[in-house]
Amino acid sequence: MLAANGQLLKANFMIGFFEHQYLSYKKAHIKNLLALAKVDGHVHAKEEKLLYKIGKRYGLKDRQVKELVDSKEKFKMIVPDNHNDKMNLLYDLLLMIYADDVVNKNEVEFFEDAVKKFGMKKEMVKWLFTVFQKGTPPPADEWEEIKKEAKEKYTLKG
Numbered sequence: 391m392l393a394a395n396g397q398l399l400k401a402n403f404m405i406g407f408f409e410h411q412y413l414s415y416k417k418a419h420i421k422n423l424l425a426l427a428k429v430d431g432h433v434h435a436k437e438e439k440l441l442y443k444i445g446k447r448y449g450l451k452d453r454q455v456k457e458l459v460d461s462k463e464k465f466k467m468i469v470p471d472n473h474n475d476k477m478n479l480l481y482d483l484l485l486m487i488y489a490d491d492v493v494n495k496n497e498v499e500f501f502e503d504a505v506k507k508f509g510m511k512k513e514m515v516k517w518l519f520t521v522f523q524k525g526t527p528p529p530a531d532e533w534e535e536i537k538k539e540a541k542e543k544y545t546l547k548g
Contacts, residue, residue: 415475416448418468420458422479422504425465426486429500433459434490444482467500469507473545476508477537481527484518488525514544 420441427437438459445455470476483504487497502515521528521536528536 416445416450417454417458418470419448419479419482420445420450420455421465422468423482423486424458424461425467426483426497426500428465429496430494436491437486437489440485440489444485467504467507473541474537476510477533477540480504480508480518481533484522485525485527488522491525509546510540511544511546514540517544 423441423444424433427433427441433441441459442452442455445452470479480501483501487493487501498515502512505512505515518540527533
């Protein structure tokens with residue numbers, strides 16, 4: 391019985407560990423968006439509303455998002471581990487850029503820096519802004535194709 395109990399404890403620990411890792415990943419995504427939102431000196435009400443919407447999409451509770459929004463911490467870009475997560479972050483960064491109806495020079499520079507940190511060619515910036523056509527994101531099925539195209543055309547060979 392003890393061996394079974396020990397295995398159960400180990401399994402619960404592993405589940406807890408992976409849940410914590412996934413929560414950290416989701417919070418890092420929101421922190422990246424907050425870093426962009428704060429680049430012009432303040433978080434606009436429309437940007438904050440979008441943060442809560444994206445947080446909900448990622449399974450975060452409003453209080454978890456509020457905790458990050460209210461934080462005085464200066465967030466820096468956390469580079470996602472894989473191409474899919476990088477592209478999904480770029481998608482949400484573009485939503486944030488257009489959220490307050492003002493495309494700020496600092497926001498564009500932040501986006502350019504993210505693309506560079508993600509190991510992608512700078513030409514991808516202009517291409518993605520074109521894909522988003524004045525803030526209108528592509529439908530989900532199109533976005534999947536765009537991610538594949540981005541990997542083929544704009545990923546720097548390391």
